[in-house]
Amino acid sequence: MKLKRGILVVGIGIAIILAIAFIQAVGLIESNQWEANLTTVMFSTVAFGDIDNDNDSDLILTGCYSDVSWNCENGVIAKVYINNGTNLNENSSWQQNLTGVGHGSTAWGDIDNDGYLDLIISGCTSATTSCNGNLIAKIYMNNGTSLNENTTWQQNLLGLG
Secondary structure: OHHHHHHHHHHHHHHHHHHHHHHHHOOOOOOHHHHOOOOOEEEEEEEEEOOOOOOOOEEEEEEEEOOOOOOOOOOEEEEEEEEOOOOEEEOHHHHOOOOOEEEEEEEEEOOOOOOOOEEEEEEEOOEOOOEOOOEEEEEEEEOOOOEEEOHHHHOOOOOOO
16 A cells, blocks of 8 residues: 555646646746847837748847937937748848837738738837937838838828837
8 A cells, every 4th residue: 555655746746846847847948149249229100011021920029228328319220131941131122221119119010912911111210218209100012122111001000109
């Protein structure tokens, strides 16, 4: 009888240890490899989407350049990082036509059904701890190699920050 209880207690103990080990292995883990090339910003947005159709999620990052005074006096950005399977690399071809914002929002979606993810960016073109710049909402169409502003698609949008 004592042997059966001992085996049961050991079995339950092993099950608890395995459950704890499994639970601790689940979750998000910070990765220096993936964040190494990203620009540090505040009042920011990020959105993942496969803009170059290579089956890797690429990244759009907007926000204010960080500084110690917690304002955006150093400017606002919109940057595109292409995923090459091992890290994210800033890509000037994809981001060259984008308007930088702080206190904004970004989203990917194929609004013209051409198989390429298009982009919407909204926010403040300049800001401090609150929005004090021009509010914009812009649509950028993806042609397979770059993102280009499309005034037809954005003509009825309101700028938000």
